[in-house]
Amino acid sequence: MASEVIHQWISIPSELIGSIPRTQELVQARTQFESDLMTIEDFRKIENVAVEQTIRELDQVTGSMVLSDGEQTKPSFVTYPIYDLIFERYKFDKQCFQITFADGHVRTLPRLVKAPFKYATYAYKYLNAAKALTKKPIKQAVITASALSMVYSPHLLNTGCIENYSYEKFLQDLTNECEKDIRLCLEQGAHAVQLDFTEARLSLKVDRSGHLLKDFIKINNRVLDRFNPNEQKKIGVHVCPGGDLDCAHSSDIDYTLLLPDLFQLQLTNFYIQLSSEPDRIRVLKCIQEHMKSNHRIFIGVIDPSNPIIESAEIVRDRVLEAAKFIPIEQLGTTDDCGFSPFADDTSTPREVCYKKIKARIQGTKMAEQILNTHH
Numbered sequence: 337m338a339s340e341v342i343h344q345w346i347s348i349p350s351e352l353i354g355s356i357p358r359t360q361e362l363v364q365a366r367t368q369f370e371s372d373l374m375t376i377e378d379f380r381k382i383e384n385v386a387v388e389q390t391i392r393e394l395d396q397v398t399g400s401m402v403l404s405d406g407e408q409t410k411p412s413f414v415t416y417p418i419y420d421l422i423f424e425r426y427k428f429d430k431q432c433f434q435i436t437f438a439d440g441h442v443r444t445l446p447r448l449v450k451a452p453f454k455y456a457t458y459a460y461k462y463l464n465a466a467k468a469l470t471k472k473p474i475k476q477a478v479i480t481a482s483a484l485s486m487v488y489s490p491h492l493l494n495t496g497c498i499e500n501y502s503y504e505k506f507l508q509d510l511t512n513e514c515e516k517d518i519r520l521c522l523e524q525g526a527h528a529v530q531l532d533f534t535e536a537r538l539s540l541k542v543d544r545s546g547h548l549l550k551d552f553i554k555i556n557n558r559v560l561d562r563f564n565p566n567e568q569k570k571i572g573v574h575v576c577p578g579g580d581l582d583c584a585h586s587s588d589i590d591y592t593l594l595l596p597d598l599f600q601l602q603l604t605n606f607y608i609q610l611s612s613e614p615d616r617i618r619v620l621k622c623i624q625e626h627m628k629s630n631h632r633i634f635i636g637v638i639d640p641s642n643p644i645i646e647s648a649e650i651v652r653d654r655v656l657e658a659a660k661f662i663p664i665e666q667l668g669t670t671d672d673c674g675f676s677p678f679a680d681d682t683s684t685p686r687e688v689c690y691k692k693i694k695a696r697i698q699g700t701k702m703a704e705q706i707l708n709t710h711h
């Protein structure tokens with residue numbers, strides 16, 4: 337009789353990036369609140385309802401094991417820490433850092449005009465609100481120090497500084513605030529903390545030499561070096577060509593120019609846009625070459641900017657394809673991006689998001705089954 341070797345079952349974790357389009361009620365309420373047509377109390381009530389509804393739907397409709405608050409109450413993935421200080425400390429003008437998307441629309445980051453740099457809002461606030469509504473693990477996205485480094489307007493580096501507030505002093509304050517943002521989420525029991533590093537690929541568009549990317553990696557590692565290896569296991573990074581209103585800002589930049597530097601970040605989990613890449617195999621080969629033995633690679637198997645809903649079988653095949661290059665023990669799945677990084681982006685209906693997420697969960701399970709039985 338043949339003896340049977342019992343292998344340990346290897347699970348493939350699947351997580352969303354974070355954002356889900358805001359509910360219609362919330363989008364309307366935000367407009368009214370910002371036009372002084374609604375009190376903050378009424379606005380908060382509507383925000384709470386939206387968070388509660390999103391967590392319930394993510395749990396019950398999609399079957400996700402790890403949830404998020406859908407970023408319902410974030411004004412955007414990048415400005416949330418400083419949003420409440422915008423009129424007090426920031427300015428919007430021609431010297432601001434701007435991102436131009438493929439369809440020509442622009443998003444502007446305000447520039448700091450009053451020192452010192454500080455956060456008004458830390459992400460643990462969102463995490464705690466979500467944790468109060470479910471027993472399932474909650475993932476929390478935070479913004480990178482490198483993205484917020486762009487509020488120190490680049491022209492100041494050449495022409496002077498704000499109130500004797502040097503760039504180095506600014507970076508120290510930024511590093512402290514970003515560390516605090518991550519640490520508070522870890523202390524409050526986040527399942528994972530994900531740094532949204534959408535400007536990584538963009539940096540190669542701004543500076544083809546790669547120096548800006550290397551500076552961004554350095555700025556982020558200044559923060560990450562303050563965490564011990566156990567804490568770093570719960571920290572991850574998300575990269576993509578930047579999604580907003582169903583289009584991107586840097587998909588014309590070659591991914592393989594970004595990945596070697598990306599894997600120098602002192603963290604464990606990489607949430608990597610992949611499904612919308614024209615040549616996935618080339619990207620997977622680059623990942624295989626540069627990833628480290630302690631890394632987990634969550635590959636994007638769903639494209640949020642494509643209205644067509646992926647089937648579970650498509651997802652399964654994408655996972656099986658990736659498993660040829662990434663050991664199953666180090667593999668995970670995610671969506672290519674959040675579904676709505678900015679609060680006013682309602683380009684994708686919520687039902688479509690949920691169907692896409694459900695396909696990701698089911699397709700990942702199907703691949704897990706195959707990979708474990710043919711291992």
Ligand SMILES: [Zn+2]
Nearest residue numbers: 576579673674
């Ligand atoms: Zn993204």
